[in-house]
Amino acid sequence: MAVGAVLALAACGGTPGDQAGAATGGKLAVVATTPEVADFVRTIGADEVAVTQIIKPNVDPHDYEPTPADLQAIGAAKVVVKNGVGLEKWLDQTIESAGFDGSVVDSSQGVALRQGDPGDEEMADGDPHIWHNPVNAKIMVSNIEKGLAAADPGHAQTFAKNLAAYSSQLDQLDSANQAAWAKVPVDQRKLVTNHDAFGYYVDRYQLDFVGSVIPSMDTSAELSARQLQNLVAKIKATGTRAIFTESSLPPKTAEAIAQQAGVQVVGGENALYGDSLGAPGTPQGTYLGAEQHNTETLVAALGG
Amino acid sequence: MFEAPFMVRAFAELALLALICGPVSVFVFARRLSFVADALTHTVFPGVVIGFAAAGAEGIFGGALVAGVLTAVALTLLTRAGLLSDDAATAVVLTAMFSVGVALVSRRSSYTSDLTTFLFGRILTVTPRQLAETAVLAVVILALVAVGARAWIFRAFDPTGSAAAGFRTTWLDLWLNLVVALVVVAAVRAVGTVLVIALLVVPAAAARTVTDRLPAMAALGTVLTLLAGYAGLWVSWTASIDYGVRLTSATAVVLILVLAYAVLLPVGRLRAKTVGRAKTVGQAR
Amino acid sequence: MADTDTALRYASAALGYRGRAVLTDVDFALRGGRTLALVGPNGAGKSTLIKSVLGLAEVVGGAVTVLGRPVAQARGLAAYVPQVDSLDADFPVSAADVVLMGRYRRIGWWRPTGRADRQAALAALDRVGLADRARVRFGLLSGGQRQRVLVARAIAAESRLLLLDEPLNGVDATSQAAILRALGELTAAGAALLISTHDLGLAARIADQVCLLNGRQWAAGTPAEVLTGELLRRAYGGHAVDLPDGRTVLVEP
Numbered sequence: 001m002a003v004g005a006v007l008a009l010a011a012c013g014g015t016p017g018d019q020a021g022a023a024t025g026g027k028l029a030v031v032a033t034t035p036e037v038a039d040f041v042r043t044i045g046a047d048e049v050a051v052t053q054i055i056k057p058n059v060d061p062h063d064y065e066p067t068p069a070d071l072q073a074i075g076a077a078k079v080v081v082k083n084g085v086g087l088e089k090w091l092d093q094t095i096e097s098a099g100f101d102g103s104v105v106d107s108s109q110g111v112a113l114r115q116g117d118p119g120d121e122e123m124a125d126g127d128p129h130i131w132h133n134p135v136n137a138k139i140m141v142s143n144i145e146k147g148l149a150a151a152d153p154g155h156a157q158t159f160a161k162n163l164a165a166y167s168s169q170l171d172q173l174d175s176a177n178q179a180a181w182a183k184v185p186v187d188q189r190k191l192v193t194n195h196d197a198f199g200y201y202v203d204r205y206q207l208d209f210v211g212s213v214i215p216s217m218d219t220s221a222e223l224s225a226r227q228l229q230n231l232v233a234k235i236k237a238t239g240t241r242a243i244f245t246e247s248s249l250p251p252k253t254a255e256a257i258a259q260q261a262g263v264q265v266v267g268g269e270n271a272l273y274g275d276s277l278g279a280p281g282t283p284q285g286t287y288l289g290a291e292q293h294n295t296e297t298l299v300a301a302l303g304g
Numbered sequence: 305m306f307e308a309p310f311m312v313r314a315f316a317e318l319a320l321l322a323l324i325c326g327p328v329s330v331f332v333f334a335r336r337l338s339f340v341a342d343a344l345t346h347t348v349f350p351g352v353v354i355g356f357a358a359a360g361a362e363g364i365f366g367g368a369l370v371a372g373v374l375t376a377v378a379l380t381l382l383t384r385a386g387l388l389s390d391d392a393a394t395a396v397v398l399t400a401m402f403s404v405g406v407a408l409v410s411r412r413s414s415y416t417s418d419l420t421t422f423l424f425g426r427i428l429t430v431t432p433r434q435l436a437e438t439a440v441l442a443v444v445i446l447a448l449v450a451v452g453a454r455a456w457i458f459r460a461f462d463p464t465g466s467a468a469a470g471f472r473t474t475w476l477d478l479w480l481n482l483v484v485a486l487v488v489v490a491a492v493r494a495v496g497t498v499l500v501i502a503l504l505v506v507p508a509a510a511a512r513t514v515t516d517r518l519p520a521m522a523a524l525g526t527v528l529t530l531l532a533g534y535a536g537l538w539v540s541w542t543a544s545i546d547y548g549v550r551l552t553s554a555t556a557v558v559l560i561l562v563l564a565y566a567v568l569l570p571v572g573r574l575r576a577k578t579v580g581r582a583k584t585v586g587q588a589r
Numbered sequence: 590m591a592d593t594d595t596a597l598r599y600a601s602a603a604l605g606y607r608g609r610a611v612l613t614d615v616d617f618a619l620r621g622g623r624t625l626a627l628v629g630p631n632g633a634g635k636s637t638l639i640k641s642v643l644g645l646a647e648v649v650g651g652a653v654t655v656l657g658r659p660v661a662q663a664r665g666l667a668a669y670v671p672q673v674d675s676l677d678a679d680f681p682v683s684a685a686d687v688v689l690m691g692r693y694r695r696i697g698w699w700r701p702t703g704r705a706d707r708q709a710a711l712a713a714l715d716r717v718g719l720a721d722r723a724r725v726r727f728g729l730l731s732g733g734q735r736q737r738v739l740v741a742r743a744i745a746a747e748s749r750l751l752l753l754d755e756p757l758n759g760v761d762a763t764s765q766a767a768i769l770r771a772l773g774e775l776t777a778a779g780a781a782l783l784i785s786t787h788d789l790g791l792a793a794r795i796a797d798q799v800c801l802l803n804g805r806q807w808a809a810g811t812p813a814e815v816l817t818g819e820l821l822r823r824a825y826g827g828h829a830v831d832l833p834d835g836r837t838v839l840v841e842p
Contacts, residue, residue: 470664
């Protein structure tokens, strides 16, 4: 009987319908998952949106647990914007639990996906780090703009204007990158990073991906002894000058390899932004700033 | 807090767990099965991983169930056959199964998030269907407990006497181990395999400090867990909404439960002293 | 001698564990209303014999009959009184709870205890003089009182055969008297008692029959027949012995 009472209580927990559709202070309530996607939404939506970013900087997006505040925000939001490509596997159940009944925008729609390591199970959907190629970023913001306009047609013009401005900034980023890499001989563009997050960047700017310190997409996986040996041998064989760690990952493993292979470790403050952006408020806290930093750091270490 | 349906479901899940963990923790306590219970929480892990790999989130339940039942049987048989002492056998099975689980889970690529889900649960994303599954399991568990309670107490108190009276020790042990395994399965989705041991041990231990009677221990254990559930949810809700501080709900619940135990300990000491005095007075016979 | 009257019979039995005998040549018959004392040094096999009645030790050779049935089919028929030290004093049960456990065998494991059972438990407690202690936690009673509770548990079981393992060990005088009184009532009503003890004086006082054990059965008969200096010397060989007349003697092998 007690069990029945508990179930009845759970069943009549209120309908989510009355919560969604309420914009916060007149602004469109949007939930964005990753820092990159959130940055895009804030840029396109500007003053017309109130953005709740679920994954904070330096937090692994694979490894996420929703807090009550997140769930409440999602329940009250009209639009949820995700990166897609299987990066946010936890999102569906989270959305369901929160009682969300708005629209979900998949920023990756229309992006040409690259297949990652074929042995990697997570790559079943493709490599999710699509944003490192500015061309893909343009597609992403375009999808976001469509989603926002559909949810808030009254401000569609503003969104379109912001999209146009930002797209040209993305074009500029791409050109700047091309120019920077033009100065580095092709055979010196060898990349060893903390984890295999830069596939799209490598393809775009014709880098050579020697290997990653962490073989799978997951940031907690450790190298086996043989994998370590192979990587060191490869590094030595290809004559790469530096290996790069990322901001959201501990640098100790990278340092160990650098020592064995006799190369420079670029990390700490100069760490690359692979999964995340920098601290909010800093230049690297935005997509443009972080990508710019990445290119500068890479070119400096490999080009000299 | 309860305007949010997901919080209501979270509390409902915790309430169901409180209902089963109150009584079951009493038997874990009486039979000094804390280590076995802990082992079961570890051995359920590979089942959880396999279930998840096979059928996603829905498969966790079935996987845990199979692993739990298998372990209960294995542990009972191993100790019965006297192949190893109780503790040694338990430790072997525990570490073996857990390592299998870790090995399995690390072959998956997005394993950290899966790992934390298994280890610490996801109480805020409990679905109505999961709630129903827990409810069914609760009914089954309580029925099994009702039938076995008397025999378990007898066996715990006087193993030789109960065996002499015709109670089959091995079957009783297997039965209790199975019930504990079922509780672990019921709780694993909500609070994870690491924290469920707290629900299996602390309620009875806390209740024991203030009462001498087993039925009262079970009831008090349930009430304490309910209160800890409510308070834990409230704390993590307030921390998150009002202060932007992340605090997993399951952790909060367990911490408060342990706090309750810590608070009751000195109360129990005080009681023991007064009762002790009464004992010497009434000893005149 | 009708077999229904014999509560316990050992016919050239060898008893042990995992197929190996630790006690051999056991041969005696215990009838209703009689008391048999098992005596012998530590490790002689007294507890093995008691366990064999309970089905907790194997009958490796010969035959054992309990209340008219082969021992294998007699599980739970005899009532057992263990030593009180073997039980956990902290366990949260009351005296009445413990005595009620004696009724489980009759009720079966699935039926709830009824009023009749609770009344029988109280009556049993009264027989050992502890009716007013029914609700007290078992562990809070004195050692002697706890032993009395265990005797009450056996009384509540309403069996024709009781097995007692050193029932007066470390028990205060009041409790001893209460226990002996209760045991006397039981035998008067026709129950058979098997008591293991190291106290030869007690055996001489209360037993109708004595069985002397040490690895095997050395003798079985009346106290006068068994508790002789000669037999004791041979059976005990090297152990300290409490003689019936109160002296303690160390017997050289």
